[in-house]
Amino acid sequence: METFNYMVVDDDRTNNLICKLLIQKFDADAEIKLFLKPEEGLDYIENFVDKPTVLFLDVNMPTMSGWEFLDQFIAFKTEIKDKLHIYILTSAIQCFQKEKETYPFVKKILAKPLKMAYLMEIKNSFSKQL
Amino acid sequence: MPYHQKIFENLPFPCLLFEKRGENFIIKESNTLYCRVTNSNEEELKGKLIEQVFPQNSFSLGLNEIIESFKIAFKSQQPHKIDVLRYDLYDKENDSNLEKYWEIENIPLLDENHESEYILTVVKDISFEILESKRCEVLQYNLDTKTENHEEFIQRITDGLFSLDLDGNFMSLNKGLIDITETSESELLKMNFLPFCGQDYREFIVKKFNAAIGGKNQKFEAHFISGKGRKMVLEISLVPLKHNGIITGLYGIAKDISKLKESEIALSQSERKFKALVQQGSDLIGILDLEGKYKFVSETSNLVLGIKSEEFIGQTAFDFIHPEDKDRVKLQFSELEIKKQIEIQPFRFKNAKGEWRWIETKATNLANDPSVGGIVTNSRDVTEYINSQKAIKESEERYRSFFENSLDAIMVTIPKEGRILAASPSACKMFQRTEEELCLVERAELINPLDLRLAEALKLRSETGTANVELTFIRKDGSKFPGEITSSIFKDANGDLRSSMIIRDITERKATENNLLKLNKELENYTKELFAANEGLEQFSYIVSHNLRAPIANIIGIADLLENSNQPEEIQEVLLNEIFTNIGRLDDVMQDLNETLKLKADFSKKRESVNLESLIQNIIASNQNLIDNENVSIISDFSSIDAVYTVKSYLYSAFYNLISNSIKYRKPEFSPVIEIRTERQNDQVIIHFKDNGLGIDLEKKGDQIFGFYKRFHNHVEGKGLGLFMVKSQIEMLGGQIKVNSSLGQGTEFIIYLQYNE
Numbered sequence: 001m002e003t004f005n006y007m008v009v010d011d012d013r014t015n016n017l018i019c020k021l022l023i024q025k026f027d028a029d030a031e032i033k034l035f036l037k038p039e040e041g042l043d044y045i046e047n048f049v050d051k052p053t054v055l056f057l058d059v060n061m062p063t064m065s066g067w068e069f070l071d072q073f074i075a076f077k078t079e080i081k082d083k084l085h086i087y088i089l090t091s092a093i094q095c096f097q098k099e100k101e102t103y104p105f106v107k108k109i110l111a112k113p114l115k116m117a118y119l120m121e122i123k124n125s126f127s128k129q130l
Numbered sequence: 131m132p133y134h135q136k137i138f139e140n141l142p143f144p145c146l147l148f149e150k151r152g153e154n155f156i157i158k159e160s161n162t163l164y165c166r167v168t169n170s171n172e173e174e175l176k177g178k179l180i181e182q183v184f185p186q187n188s189f190s191l192g193l194n195e196i197i198e199s200f201k202i203a204f205k206s207q208q209p210h211k212i213d214v215l216r217y218d219l220y221d222k223e224n225d226s227n228l229e230k231y232w233e234i235e236n237i238p239l240l241d242e243n244h245e246s247e248y249i250l251t252v253v254k255d256i257s258f259e260i261l262e263s264k265r266c267e268v269l270q271y272n273l274d275t276k277t278e279n280h281e282e283f284i285q286r287i288t289d290g291l292f293s294l295d296l297d298g299n300f301m302s303l304n305k306g307l308i309d310i311t312e313t314s315e316s317e318l319l320k321m322n323f324l325p326f327c328g329q330d331y332r333e334f335i336v337k338k339f340n341a342a343i344g345g346k347n348q349k350f351e352a353h354f355i356s357g358k359g360r361k362m363v364l365e366i367s368l369v370p371l372k373h374n375g376i377i378t379g380l381y382g383i384a385k386d387i388s389k390l391k392e393s394e395i396a397l398s399q400s401e402r403k404f405k406a407l408v409q410q411g412s413d414l415i416g417i418l419d420l421e422g423k424y425k426f427v428s429e430t431s432n433l434v435l436g437i438k439s440e441e442f443i444g445q446t447a448f449d450f451i452h453p454e455d456k457d458r459v460k461l462q463f464s465e466l467e468i469k470k471q472i473e474i475q476p477f478r479f480k481n482a483k484g485e486w487r488w489i490e491t492k493a494t495n496l497a498n499d500p501s502v503g504g505i506v507t508n509s510r511d512v513t514e515y516i517n518s519q520k521a522i523k524e525s526e527e528r529y530r531s532f533f534e535n536s537l538d539a540i541m542v543t544i545p546k547e548g549r550i551l552a553a554s555p556s557a558c559k560m561f562q563r564t565e566e567e568l569c570l571v572e573r574a575e576l577i578n579p580l581d582l583r584l585a586e587a588l589k590l591r592s593e594t595g596t597a598n599v600e601l602t603f604i605r606k607d608g609s610k611f612p613g614e615i616t617s618s619i620f621k622d623a624n625g626d627l628r629s630s631m632i633i634r635d636i637t638e639r640k641a642t643e644n645n646l647l648k649l650n651k652e653l654e655n656y657t658k659e660l661f662a663a664n665e666g667l668e669q670f671s672y673i674v675s676h677n678l679r680a681p682i683a684n685i686i687g688i689a690d691l692l693e694n695s696n697q698p699e700e701i702q703e704v705l706l707n708e709i710f711t712n713i714g715r716l717d718d719v720m721q722d723l724n725e726t727l728k729l730k731a732d733f734s735k736k737r738e739s740v741n742l743e744s745l746i747q748n749i750i751a752s753n754q755n756l757i758d759n760e761n762v763s764i765i766s767d768f769s770s771i772d773a774v775y776t777v778k779s780y781l782y783s784a785f786y787n788l789i790s791n792s793i794k795y796r797k798p799e800f801s802p803v804i805e806i807r808t809e810r811q812n813d814q815v816i817i818h819f820k821d822n823g824l825g826i827d828l829e830k831k832g833d834q835i836f837g838f839y840k841r842f843h844n845h846v847e848g849k850g851l852g853l854f855m856v857k858s859q860i861e862m863l864g865g866q867i868k869v870n871s872s873l874g875q876g877t878e879f880i881i882y883l884q885y886n887e
Contacts, residue, residue, distance in 0.1 A: 018687035113687025
């Protein structure tokens with residue numbers, strides 16, 4: 001079975017810690033990258049991602065919002081973009097209808113905190129896709 | 131007797147036979163007839179010369195002529211004739227000479243040798259013919275002279291004479307007709323009379339023409355048109371022209387009676403006019419006796435008074451006059467005994483309906499004029515005039531009352547120069563001057579001449595005739611008041627341009643207006659607050675989703691981890707710590723919310739004059755450690771405005787937050803420098819707050835910079851509350867805050883506050 005890596009981009013340390021511990025518990029072999037600054041996350045994607053990766057992206061960050069992050073991501077090469085499976089992970093309780101239309105490649109918008117059920121669902125959709 | 135002698139003897143003409151002897155011709159023989167005609171006998175004549183036989187008498191001029199004729203005939207051997215020769219014969223009975231004329235022919239008779247031998251003279255008495263022809267000549271002469279005279283008469287007469295054929299073509303005409311028809315003779319002779327007939331008279335004229343051709347003389351008047359288009363009235367006479375008892379045409383006479391007709395018409399018109407004047411004019415003409423009894427009244431009485439003229443006859447005029455006017459009229463009427471003419475001022479006269487009409491009368495005493503024999507009155511109904519005069523007076527009174535009692539100031543001025551001609555009592559009161567004073571002052575003493583609105587108003591008034599504006603007026607004591615002026619241009623009774631000015635003191639209205647403006651402004655503030663409240667709600671939803679939900683979501687996540695998995699002890703400790711951190715975050719948010727709510731609650735806080743320099747010094751003193759550690763320099767310049775009337779705690783908080791931000795977001799390699807200065811612009815105080823820090827990319831973040839919980843930097847701790855609080859507080863003070871900045875270029879905040887003395 002094809003394996004995949006995980007990335008978390010969020011300025012909230014606690015959330016990143018929760019994600020790391022939960023993913024480790026779900027898949028002990030998975031590679032998990034945590035980024036507090038979205039700029040660094042983008043840099044990593046552009047230069048280092050070489051295998052399918054699930055990205056949990058926060059929306060509300062001081063220097064760059066999740067949407068701004070996606071605006072830059074769109075400009076990347078297709079083979080890089082194809083590797084990323086992006087999920088918005090936010091504490092917001094809005095529905096983000098407009099953003100869903102603007103960024104159709106976003107797989108789903110998930111409400112914090114990250115849960116086992118989300119990870120299961122992601123893994124299932126992943127295998128189906130393959 | 132040879133037979134030729136017999137022939138000679140019996141020739142039916144008087145004959146003589148001459149024989150030439152030497153140079154002379156002597157009578158050889160004479161025939162019977164000759165002797166009878168000349169009362170002579172053969173013997174007397176034989177052998178004699180012609181001059182011997184016919185001696186010179188009263189009228190015998192032709193003897194030489196006869197001898198010459200003999201010679202010519204003898205020599206030429208051809209007969210020679212003398213057509214007429216006068217030789218009067220003596221009449222013994224009457225002892226007078228008879229006038230006789232003779233035709234003489236001398237015929238040469240030739241011998242065998244063709245030589246002339248004798249002359250045969252044949253004489254013919256042509257006295258009758260000659261005398262007759264002479265008489266005829268005289269007759270002819272007399273006839274010619276008479277004809278000439280007639281023709282001249284015909285040509286000179288101004289009436290047109292003409293003849294027409296049966297078709298109506300001109301056959302002959304005189305100069306008079308040429309003048310009347312204004313057409314040349316040659317032209318006329320080619321024409322028919324029809325073209326000269328007046329449009330509506332043609333049929334009538336043709337009828338007359340036909341009647342004349344029928345043999346009846348005609349005389350009529352009709353309208354004709356000359357060759358040059360002149361209209362005229364002609365009197366035409368037509369007489370049939372007969373030849374051998376048959377009518378071959380017409381003689382005609384045309385007389386131009388246009389002038390006569392015109393003067394007839396003019397006369398009848400003037401007659402009518404005069405008649406109209408007396409009978410139909412609006413003037414009433416009457417003849418009264420000295421007692422005032424009517425002898426005659428013109429028909430106009432029916433029109434003017436509704437009373438028929440005959441009804442007046444015998445009545446006394448005074449009985450129709452209003453009792454109040456009667457004595458006055460009577461008195462004046464009696465003056466006619468000494469005066470020729472009087473004018474009676476309008477008095478009331480009863481008409482058929484019993485209404486009083488105002489009548490004005492001129493009376494002339496013509497009692498001594500036998501054709502009149504009374505007082506002639508010429509009266510006119512002047513009721514309308516009297517009524518309109520009354521109406522004018524009433525309207526004048528009405529306007530006078532309006533002028534006297536109006537609360538608004540009313541003035542009449544001369545346009546352009548602005549001199550006052552009349553001022554109402556209220557105008558005097560308004561400007562604290564008497565009417566005389568107002569009429570003497572210059573416009574500049576009542577209105578500031580440099581007021582731009584005045585020039586505009588004058589321009590508008592000269593263009594449209596009227597203007598309505600608000601101006602500031604000046605009283606005598608120099609105090610000013612706002613007034614609304616309505617001014618219009620009009621023409622007075624003499625046609626001179628005048629302007630009316632109606633001024634209303636609008637001091638109170640202005641005050642009300644100002645209050646209203648104030649209320650409006652307050653309403654605007656309330657509206658702003660409402661908007662702010664709405665914005666607050668939106669921000670609350672944002673706060674809920676991020677700042678409240680985020681720590682809660684974290685706590686849930688950690689709790690879940692702790693519960694469902696056996697974490698190593700050190701991880702468990704980390705997770706517990708995280709729970710406390712997130713609970714702390716929740717608490718912070720609660721406190722911040724409380725802070726902002728407190729801000730709104732403090733809105734009604736008292737304002738005071740806040741000295742800016744001491745405010746800055748307070749902030750520095752309270753944060754001395756931070757300032758020292760970060761090596762911050764604060765340069766202030768409050769020279770233009772050193773104090774603001776405001777809520778001190780808000781201004782303190784705003785300044786503190788801005789200074790704190792400048793320090794937090796400094797450039798690492800430079801010591802923070804903060805410049806604060808004030809300036810005054812109209813009714814605003816502007817506070818510039820400039821640092822040399824990191825700056826913000828306003829293109830990206832401009833709309834969020836003052837937002838609640840908005841943060842733009844990672845490297846330092848910040849809740850994103852500072853600028854939100856600053857903006858809220860400045861707005862609470864009725865001000866505004868703006869920002870100028872770009873990345874790496876420092877940041878400048880500009881605060882606008884209302885300036886209050």
